[in-house]
Amino acid sequence: MTSLVASSTAPVGSRDYGELSQLVRKAGLLRRRHGYYAVKITLNVLAFAGGWVAFFHVGDSWWQLFLALFFAVMFAQLSFIGHDAGHKQIFRSGRANDVVGFWHGGMVGLSYASWMSQHTRHHVSPNHEDDDPDIHIPAIAFTEEQARERRGFFRWMAKYQAFFFFPLLLLEGFSLHVSSVKALWRRDLRSRRVEMVLLVAHFAAYLSAVFLVLSPLTAVAFILVHQCLWGVYMGCSFAPGHKGMPTIAPGQRIDFLRRQVLTSRNVRGGRWVDFAIGALNYQVEHHLFPSMPRPNLRLAQPIVRAFCARKDIEYSQCGWLRTYGYVLQHLHAVGAPLRQADR
Template sequence: MSAAVSPLPVAPARAAGNAQDYTALATYVRDSGLMKRRYGYYWTRLVAVVLAFAGIWVAVVLVGNSWWQLAVAAALAVVLTQVAFLGHDSAHRQIFESTAWNDWTSRILAGGFAGLSHTWWRNKHNRHHASPNQQGTDPDIAPGVVVWTADALAEHSGFRAWFGRNQGWFFFPLLMLEGLSLHVSSVRLLLAKGTVPHRWVEAPIVITRLVVYVGVLFWLLPPGKAAAFIGVQMALFGVMLGGSFAPNHKGMPIIPAGMKVDFLRRQVITSRNIKGGVAVDFVMGGLNYQVEHHLFPSMPRPNLKRVQPVVRDYCEQLGVKYTEVGFFRSYRIIVEYLNRVGLADRAAFDCPVAAQYGR
């Protein structure tokens, strides 16, 4: 791999939406060596999270019947978030050359350590990557407890309509339930009717992990402290994991259903990078380089920072808007955006290239 990546020279785009624009960038990035595996980086992280996970349970035993267990629960939430990031990377084929090694690494990390279904996550996340922020196809903006478009809110009435009009203020409290929601969705898929790949491997792993987790805590601790431990761990896990994904697309342009947009522009205009240095890299697991991740999903996480200047310069020359904001600013944007949904501000949801592509 080269020591540095030089800026990519490119002539101005011949026409908006030229599919060759991404081909030229992808060829350059591939030739630069930035798609090569980073085994040293990932093996170090894999060993570290396994040791940290084991250390947490040693701490649970040593701390014993004490409210200091809540600090241990918070530490476990941090470790599990890092486990989830590695599972995400492996599901994207970032760690190993072998598809099977990536899949099984993700399955073990997600199921055995975090209690989540690799299959459920991969299916949902792949659909998001295929059509980020597109109405009707991106599951991450599908109507649910939170609604992301005025059209979806218009279908609600009563309490749900009131909640939708005020949902921006509930965003952070709702993140505390995200961890529980992920577990419920995982188990629901694994127990659902129909064909689920590797169900008979994943289901025992996920369910056993969840049952043993709860059982061990209630065995080692009084019921009140065990319940508090689970509550703190789940809430913080939801905030940290959900909070690492939400700033990347929420509040960015939503593409109307059926609109055709070329791959490069689709990924760039709907994604937002988060500035902040090493601390943000750790807290967000590399997802702060969301534009680059969406353009090159299988690129190893540590290489995203190195390709960013190339992508940013390339987008500038093509006239494609490249968005990057500060960490706290990104969350303010989300709250403001959700409140605009409540006010039915349709202008907030128009794709900036709609005029170029037509509806």
């Protein structure tokens, strides 16, 4: 990641964003898509319930590992709905969205309130070297300064972190669960008691089902396959949007429009990509209009891209595999000074 250079004054940037917002609003792209979400949520829940019916029907068998793969996909799809609810993409009412968000968080064993608190800070300051929690991860250094600050084992990891990136994603599912449980100890956590009931119910039901139906060895294998693949799925869905893009150094001033566009990257692809990663492939549009319903992001993309071209604002987009190449190249470059220092 390279640091951005402030490219406009605040008044100019505000006018630009206001102009773009008018174009998007006139196109009707901020209207809620209740029908879409009703169908999407219903199909997800039916598929999720059907998976558990199949789980109990198959019984104690190694064939259950294929269902572990299925549940990894379902956990990600349910998480995407929770993400949309957190951004008020489903309903205009915050309370209605929260009901959906808490419900979906409970189904996958995540603290919806804790995750949204972190995710909101990310949206306010994407790729900000001080303020974005998504680029402050102990196991990964996203800037050379972060790499230089690492000590001991984490410093050694930073040297070769590009090689560890995908293996580390295998632990992401477990990390999300652990973070959610730890969040319950925070007395300022919103709806803490609700979260506590939902998470206890989730883990009790999940572990009871797995260990009552499967033999101990098969149960452990099922959990590992399920949770590890879910972690990879989630990491591969969220990482392309910002990793390897320019960062904003402390003290830099940049208007909202350029802050969101210049730090974000879109991923090319058809509707199967939209489905696979919950339309997070339209990261630029999502960051500019977080409450825009998921199916409208595809429609907003040509409007935003044309507007950025007129305003001479760099708009980043590449293929799915290429974006991971950029991510790995960046991580390898960040560790280069540490590798050179050891020579």
